[in-house]
Amino acid sequence: MYVRLRSVKTVEMGDPTPPMGRSHHTAVEYDLCAMHARTGTDVRAAAELLRAGDVVAIPTETVYGLAADAFNAEAVLKIFTTKQRPSFDPLIVHIGRMDDVARLAKELPPGAQGLMEAFWPGPLTLVLPKRPEVPDIVTSGLDTVGVRMPAHPMALALLNQLEFPLAAPSANPFGYVSPTTAQHVADQLGDRIPYILDGGACNVGVESTIIGWETGGWKLYRPGGVPVEAIESILGRTVFAPLSFGEEQGVRAKAPGMLESHYAPRKPVHVGSIDALLPAHNGKRIGVISFSTPYPVYRCEVLSPAGDLDQAAQKLFAALRALDVSDCDIILAERFPDEGLGRAISDRLKRAAVKR
Numbered sequence: 428m429y430v431r432l433r434s435v436k437t438v439e440m441g442d443p444t445p446p447m448g449r450s451h452h453t454a455v456e457y458d459l460c461a462m463h464a465r466t467g468t469d470v471r472a473a474a475e476l477l478r479a480g481d482v483v484a485i486p487t488e489t490v491y492g493l494a495a496d497a498f499n500a501e502a503v504l505k506i507f508t509t510k511q512r513p514s515f516d517p518l519i520v521h522i523g524r525m526d527d528v529a530r531l532a533k534e535l536p537p538g539a540q541g542l543m544e545a546f547w548p549g550p551l552t553l554v555l556p557k558r559p560e561v562p563d564i565v566t567s568g569l570d571t572v573g574v575r576m577p578a579h580p581m582a583l584a585l586l587n588q589l590e591f592p593l594a595a596p597s598a599n600p601f602g603y604v605s606p607t608t609a610q611h612v613a614d615q616l617g618d619r620i621p622y623i624l625d626g627g628a629c630n631v632g633v634e635s636t637i638i639g640w641e642t643g644g645w646k647l648y649r650p651g652g653v654p655v656e657a658i659e660s661i662l663g664r665t666v667f668a669p670l671s672f673g674e675e676q677g678v679r680a681k682a683p684g685m686l687e688s689h690y691a692p693r694k695p696v697h698v699g700s701i702d703a704l705l706p707a708h709n710g711k712r713i714g715v716i717s718f719s720t721p722y723p724v725y726r727c728e729v730l731s732p733a734g735d736l737d738q739a740a741q742k743l744f745a746a747l748r749a750l751d752v753s754d755c756d757i758i759l760a761e762r763f764p765d766e767g768l769g770r771a772i773s774d775r776l777k778r779a780a781v782k783r
Contacts, residue, residue, distance in 0.1 A: 464484070466613055482621075483623075484609070485581070485593070486579050486624060487626075490632070491605075494595035495593065510599070512596065516567060517566050517567040517680070520561070521586060522576050525576065531561055534555075535555065542662070545657075547575070549578045550652025550653050551575060552638075553575070554639030555640075574592075597634065599616065603693075604751065605633075607745055632741035633651055633652055633743060633771045633772065634649065636652055636771070637651065638666060639682065644666075646668065648684075650770040701717065705759070708757055716747065716759070728742075736763070736767045737768055739763070747779065760776045
């Protein structure tokens with residue numbers, strides 16, 4: 428069943444507990460439509476659905492996103508209900524032109540312009556002070572907003588047809604493995620959304636790197652498609668990771684992908700030395716995710732026989748999905764080099780392995 432939002436009424440209530448200071452009670456009415464998502468390459472049709480306040484799955488170079496008009500709070504709410512995403516997890520807003528950032532951010536911190544010129548369009552998200560026009564539902568009540576310009580020709584063609592930017596997290600049920608093909612989206616959200624814009628397989632394959640300006644310096648919130656080393660070479664300074672974050676520590680996530688458990692298949696995942704992990708799982712049908720070495724197990728997904736981290740990142744989520752839908756009992760993943768996109772791969776595997 429495809430769920431179409433009919434109306435939303437929001438009432439603010441004082442709440443001294445959460446850091447955002449206020450809670451919102453939302454009354455939502457839905458129409459249920461018996462339909463399955465169409466998949467195609469019609470950018471104009473996708474644009475019309477988005478103008479009508481609907482959600483559309485769109486391709487980017489990182490992963491497929493579930494998009495809605497970033498200035499339409501009712502449309503953005505559909506993202507949260509469709510994904511079953513918690514309201515405390517903010518969204519990234521996607522733009523099609525460099526000057527569109529001025530519609531979202533009230534100012535640019537030192538170095539931001541240089542980063543935009545170096546990496547946009549591309550897999551880098553900047554967390555910036557937001558303008559009041561950006562709805563709180565997009566930012567989870569934070570006074571900052573994550574912004575990026577995707578480097579996918581179909582996504583850019585869509586954005587440049589629209590009069591508004593697009594809020595778009597990954598197009599999958601919250602917490603599950605991110606989709607890197609249109610079929611991945613159809614398999615999981617096909618009965619919940621009207622249209623999937625098919626732009627082929629994502630050529631980066633992991634989400635964007637996210638950085639934000641804090642206390643006089645840039646901080647890394649999530650490793651991703653742009654290596655930290657490349658960012659530091661533009662800034663001429665080190666980018667530090669926050670010491671702690673996450674709801675479980677009483678500190679609000681400032682960007683997507685910061686929760687302890689994320690990007691997770693349904694089967695258990697263990698990360699470490701494959702040779703050391705294997706003896707503990709004798710008698711099980713073992714699936715392995717390996718960088719470049721084939722292992723003699725029930726099923727082995729080698730991400731890059733040539734040892735190329737870019738290729739490994741592009742294949743990571745597809746490999747996790749393949750093992751998750753197979754008849755393997757357990758997934759073992761080896762550690763990846765702590766450099767370049769190896770950091771992003773390790774981050775995703777670490778979060779996938781957290782017990783739920």
